[in-house]
Amino acid sequence: MNKKIAVIGGGNLGISITQGLIADGFVKPEKITVTRRRLHLLKELREKGVAVDKNNVNAVKNSDIIIMVIKPYQMKDVLEEIKPVIDPKRQIVISAVTGFSIDEMKEIVGEDIPVFRVMPNTAIAIRESMTCIATTNGTQDQIDTVTTIFDALGKSVVISEELMEAATVLGACGIAYSLRFIRAATQGGIEIGFDAKTAELIASQTVKGAANLLLVGGNHPEREIDKVTTPQGCTIVGLNEMEHRGFSSSLIKGIRASFNKIAKMIH
Numbered sequence: 684m685n686k687k688i689a690v691i692g693g694g695n696l697g698i699s700i701t702q703g704l705i706a707d708g709f710v711k712p713e714k715i716t717v718t719r720r721r722l723h724l725l726k727e728l729r730e731k732g733v734a735v736d737k738n739n740v741n742a743v744k745n746s747d748i749i750i751m752v753i754k755p756y757q758m759k760d761v762l763e764e765i766k767p768v769i770d771p772k773r774q775i776v777i778s779a780v781t782g783f784s785i786d787e788m789k790e791i792v793g794e795d796i797p798v799f800r801v802m803p804n805t806a807i808a809i810r811e812s813m814t815c816i817a818t819t820n821g822t823q824d825q826i827d828t829v830t831t832i833f834d835a836l837g838k839s840v841v842i843s844e845e846l847m848e849a850a851t852v853l854g855a856c857g858i859a860y861s862l863r864f865i866r867a868a869t870q871g872g873i874e875i876g877f878d879a880k881t882a883e884l885i886a887s888q889t890v891k892g893a894a895n896l897l898l899v900g901g902n903h904p905e906r907e908i909d910k911v912t913t914p915q916g917c918t919i920v921g922l923n924e925m926e927h928r929g930f931s932s933s934l935i936k937g938i939r940a941s942f943n944k945i946a947k948m949i950h
């Protein structure tokens with residue numbers, strides 16, 4: 684990709700996005716400027732050739748795409764700071780900031796600046812993110828550009844903004860739910876004989892394989908489950924015991940609890 688990118692907020696997520704973008708040369712390091720106040724914490728990126736700067740205005744002036752990765756309470760001030768140098772004809776603003784709406788952004792930067800909201804997850808660091816993308820004023824060309832960026836960092840889907848909170852729960856919080864499944868499976872594996880490292884390897888690769896049966900194979904989960912569950916076998920016994928104890932139900936209720944919480948955090 685031959686665009687210049689400013690990553691405003693080089694913290695956990697900003698660094699992960701930058702690392703993902705420069706991996707395999709998708710974007711040349713010198714085309715990216717990452718900003719934060721404590722510049723010394725960007726030493727590793729600087730050593731890889733990424734430009735680092737304390738000055739958000741300079742970074743924005745020199746870029747085509749501006750990615751906001753600061754905390755929600757910092758958004759108003761930083762958007763106001765960069766607003767005078769954003770050129771609506773040439774630039775787009777992408778925000779990964781949880782709970783800051785497109786309307787709130789447009790109120791600060793103006794209606795004519797193309798604004799996107801994205802919800803990636805932390806697997807973006809290894810370019811395996813699921814990223815949901817929303818816009819209300821981006822053109823198809825701009826949507827294609829944003830999609831190309833996040834497809835290079837995993838998979839992406841364009842959704843309506845009303846679904847952003849749901850996307851946060853299923854995609855971003857989902858990393859934690861999935862990892863807790865792997866952790867619990869690992870603990871079960873230890874109980875039935877494996878050392879912790881081997882149990883974790885088996886549990887993790889098994890989850891990856893199961894996910895790929897759907898992503899690569901294109902099948903419905905229950906079809907794949909049917910293939911594993913031998914009549915009167917051990918899988919169905921274990922699976923039914925998990926369901927009797929509320930496996931699917933607890934996941935669905937947990938997702939709803941997260942969703943209720945995010946709704947309260949935002950409104």
Ligand SMILES: NC(=O)C1=CN([C@@H]2O[C@H](COP(=O)(O)OP(=O)(O)OC[C@H]3O[C@@H](n4cnc5c(N)ncnc54)[C@H](OP(=O)(O)O)[C@@H]3O)[C@@H](O)[C@H]2O)C=CC1
Nearest residue numbers: 692693694695696719720721752753754780781803804855
């Ligand atoms: N989708 C997901 O899975 C996740 C999404 N998020 C979202 O991403 C955003 C960032 O989260 P995260 O990376 O964890 O937070 P961090 O605190 O790690 O990063 C924010 C960075 O912004 C920098 N910063 C603060 N003020 C300014 C400023 N005025 N100009 C430039 N940089 C500034 C800070 O560095 P310094 O203090 O040195 O300036 C800090 O490194 C949040 O809005 C959060 O909601 C977060 C986690 C997961």
Ligand SMILES: O=C(O)[C@@H]1CCC=N1
Nearest residue numbers: 781851852855856945
């Ligand atoms: O737990 C949270 O509130 C944030 C939102 C997405 C991931 N972490």
